[in-house]
Amino acid sequence: MSTPLSMEWSLITQGNEQRVYSNDNLFQVVFDGYKLFPMNEKLDVRRTRKSDQIGTGMIEEIVLKDNTTICKYRLISLYSVN
Numbered sequence: 001m002s003t004p005l006s007m008e009w010s011l012i013t014q015g016n017e018q019r020v021y022s023n024d025n026l027f028q029v030v031f032d033g034y035k036l037f038p039m040n041e042k043l044d045v046r047r048t049r050k051s052d053q054i055g056t057g058m059i060e061e062i063v064l065k066d067n068t069t070i071c072k073y074r075l076i077s078l079y080s081v082n
Contacts (some may be wrong), residue, residue, distance in 0.1 A: 004034070005036065007035075007036050007037075008035050010045070010046055011045045011057055011071070012049055015047055016030065017029045020072060026060065026072060030071075032067070032068060035071070037071065039062075041059075043056070043057055045073075045075065054079055055075055055077055055079050056079075057073040058073060058076055059071060060073060
């Protein structure tokens with residue numbers, strides 16, 4: 001059975017983001033399935049699809065592996081407290 005692939009235009013973290021480096025605004029979130037994101041574009045960061053935007057991020061690295069997507073993004077601006 002093939003794995004679905006989706007193109008996403010916002011980062012929906014579900015509260016599962018993890019900071020990659022303690023002194024940097026680099027975060028990582030792991031998604032089930034394969035998801036593609038535009039590179040070098042500012043994207044909305046949200047907790048859920050229907051929640052307000054909590055910030056703006058830019059994708060730095062995407063790894064598709066074992067039916068998961070590992071996404072590293074830099075948080076450019078934060079609109080509300082995490």
